[in-house]
Amino acid sequence: MGDYVLLAISCILINNILLMQYLGNCPFLGTSKKMETAVGMAMAVIFVLVLAGAITWMTEMFILRKFGLEYLRTMSFILVIAALVQFVEMFLKKSIPALYAGLGIFLPLITTNCAVLGVCLINIKEEYTFIECLVSSFSYSSGFGLALILFAGVRERILLARVPKPLQDTSIGLVTAGLLSLAFFAFKGMA
């Protein structure tokens, strides 16, 4: 049990997917202008990533390794993720419309979110067991959500500040992300 807690903490804080591993930066900058969109994106990523982590792990173990097809990993994972996102979208639309209304527009974006494919590949690379894989998928995506929501809060404040013209928008966003990343950097001492 202790191992799982440690794994979770290291995935959320020390190896934070956005600020330390540099994955998923396009939605990080794209959806962080408003708090609501940031929360929606964070929820959608957590939801899809846990499912995708479990399914890609099974694909790897039961199909690719069994038939010696490891070189097709990239291609099969991206197809699995794309199909899963489509399926989740249809399922939510039909059975949980309230949740669909909240996550709807973010779901298609997740296919090309490199955090999702990245975490699935990390799970395989680190040779996690099935439970560890679930824990790491959940904590990496929570780390993503944490960083995204923190960043959206800061960014709403920046809108009120006077920023020099060439620095506006993405540019100041990146500098802010750098400062946020510096704060997360301090967790490295814990490892």
Place this chain on the structure above:
Amino acid sequence: MAKSITQEFTKGLWNEIPPFRLVLGLCPTLAVTKTVENAIGMGVAVIFVLVGSNVLVAMLRKIIPSKVRIACFIIVVATFVTVVELLMQAYTYPLFLKLGIFIPLIVVNCIPLGRAEAFAYKNGIIPSFADGLGLGIGYAMSLTVLAAIREIFGSGTFYGNQVFGPSFQPFNFMVEAPGAFVCLGLMLCVMNFIGKK
């Protein structure tokens, strides 16, 4: 088509240079620019994937039905990424190890997918080739410039060779994650400043 082939090629070098003007493909831009060597390796891989996928999508654009085009593009891009992955594993193994999961992640690096959707699906083979090559080279150049800044200040070397004398204290901040964000942000600022004039 009013635009000439050369225009398609040169627009990728400044007007639509990927990480800055289109703000696409940021993750590898930040992650692989610790050293110039990694950046050039990544740049070449992206050029190959981009040119290959653009040409193939342009060739197949009459056959691909528009309803499932995104799925088709993803498969085309993933095929070329797998080819690059296997080639790098065979011929440049140390580089393959250094770039790690960022090679398979070229699939979801929005540039090849974005160009397939925005350009190759609507244009012929030769303009698509020029477009892919131009944007690919633009991307590789920006990676190299960013990597050069980070490597020179962060570890005092350029392509593995010492730049400063032995008394130079490396500015560690630059090679770590925060430095990557700040450095890219400031480069974007400089680009905006020059573009304004």
